[in-house]
Amino acid sequence: MILDVAAVFGLAGAGAVGLGLFGMLANPRPLQKVLAFNLMGSGAFLMFGAVARRAAAPGLGPDPVPHAMVITGLVVSFAATALIVGLLLRLHAVSGSTSLKPQPGPRRAARSTPASKTSERGDAA
Amino acid sequence: MTAWFDVGLALMALGLAWRAIATRRAFDSTVAFVIYGLVLTIAWVRLGAYDVALTEAAVGSGLTGALLLGAAHRLERAPADEDRPSAPLRALLAVACAGVALGLGAVVLALPQVEPLQAVAAASAAEATGLLNPVNNVLMAFRAIDTVLEKMVLFAALVGVWSLAPDAAWGRRPGRRFPPAAEGPLTLFARVLPPVGVLIAAHLLWVGADAPGGAFQGATILAAMILLVRLAGLADAPPVSSRALRLLIVLGPAAFLGVGMAGVVLAGAPFAYPAAHAKAIILVVEFAMLVSVAATLALLVVGPPERAQAAP
Known part of the structure; x- marks a missing residue:
């Protein structure tokens, strides 16, 4: 079996998807879950790149359609990451924690009491 | 010769990916992720996808890295939620995720050489x-x-x-x-x-x-x-x-x-x-x-x- 460029990086993409999936499931910290999810996405993009390489025409280079879709995908995944990071920072500002567990601790208290306003101001100042 | 270069590059990317998910500090994870993105940029060049390589370096690695570094810095003092899955559960997850990766890898190797x-x-x-x-x-x-x-x-x-x-x-x-x-x-x-x-x-x-x-x-x-x-x-x-x-x-x-x-x-x-x-x-x-x-x-x-x- 000959490993060409497409196969090597396609396999690397498959590995990155597996690693990203594991990181997302096994790491309890939300920020690292987001990072692992990005890793998973980039693995999927790399596999798509391998597909584009397989469909290369002699003298024309690889298939441009997957390339355009990967570029679009990279920008969209950045936008999604920015939104989720914003949510995470807001959760931290309101509750003082980034835990995703439903807990009867500071998060509920912050939401139901007027103390939340002051804690926001305190954080923003 | 070039095949070995590609294999080395792929292994480097996977090693950095492993470091990005296995490190405890979010800051270190992000640094590994940024370097992973730069290695991936070279991989995209090797795949002949020069436009994607530019975007990966700029958005995938650069801007996402800046965003995550900023968040990691602000969340550094957040109380760490050390509620990791138990060791047997993590082993099970590892096996399942390795299964996913192997399955995808088999699909990659089975890809037909299609008409362009x-x-x-x-x-x-x-x-x-x-x-x-x-x-x-x-x-x-x-x-x-x-x-x-x-x-x-x-x-x-x-x-x-x-x-x-x-x-x-x-x-x-x-x-x-x-x-x-x-x-x-x-x-x-x-x-x-x-x-x-x-x-x-x-x-x-x-x-x-x-x-x-x-x-x-x-x-x-x-x-x-x-x-x-x-x-x-x-x-x-x-x-x-x-x-x-x-x-x-x-x-x-x-x-x-x-x-x-x-x-x-x-x-x-x-x-x-x-x-x-x-x-x-x-x-x-x-x-x-x-x-x-x-x-x-x-x-x-x-x-x-x-x-x-x-x-x-």
Whole structure:
């Protein structure tokens, strides 16, 4: 079996998807879950790149359609990451924690009491 | 020889990916992720995807890295939630995820060598637009609707991020105020680099018609320059209630959508361009997108307004 460029990086993409999936499931910290999810996405993009390489025409280079879709995908995944990071920072500002567990601790208290306003101001100042 | 180079590159990427998920500190994870992105950039070059390589370096590694580093710094003191899955459960997860990776790997190896239909079609339709870069042809003409929708996603994400602002801070300048740094390397770079960055962004947009490059890649460089100037405290972002800022953000998507809809009248189909002026129209749309996307990307990294009191 000959490993060409497409196969090597396609396999690397498959590995990155597996690693990203594991990181997302096994790491309890939300920020690292987001990072692992990005890793998973980039693995999927790399596999798509391998597909584009397989469909290369002699003298024309690889298939441009997957390339355009990967570029679009990279920008969209950045936008999604920015939104989720914003949510995470807001959760931290309101509750003082980034835990995703439903807990009867500071998060509920912050939401139901007027103390939340002051804690926001305190954080923003 | 080259095969070994590729194998080494792939192993390096996987090693960095492992480090990014296995490290405890979010800061170290992010650093590994950024280096992983740069290694991946070389992988994209090896795959012949030069436009993707530029985007990966700029957006996938650069801007995402900046965003995550900023968040990691702010969450550093957050109480760590050490509620990791138990060791047997983690072993089970590892086996399951390895199964997923192996399955995908088997699919990669089983991929057939297909007839190059789309590459040939894209190349033979290139005269329709006057652009020689096949990827840009796909982005701006053949599948322009995807690109418009992606602009809408960026816009929606920015609306989402801004809507996370506390009530007291709404309408004010976004993000934190960085105090002007003392004279030093950062201030020097923030003064010397932006003119060069603007030139490179314009160059990438211009050559993107015929060679690797384009509006996204140029926009990301502009966004990096905006962030650099802000980080050095030389300038602050305008308030989110500023009408000029909002117009700037809407300009690109509106121009693209308007030109696309005008295609119904002028060329007989949405997102079709009259053949005689296709290249000029595409370049104008790309320029409008360049400024809008640069502003949107930078504002996404900066985050929502959070300063309750007006900055002195």
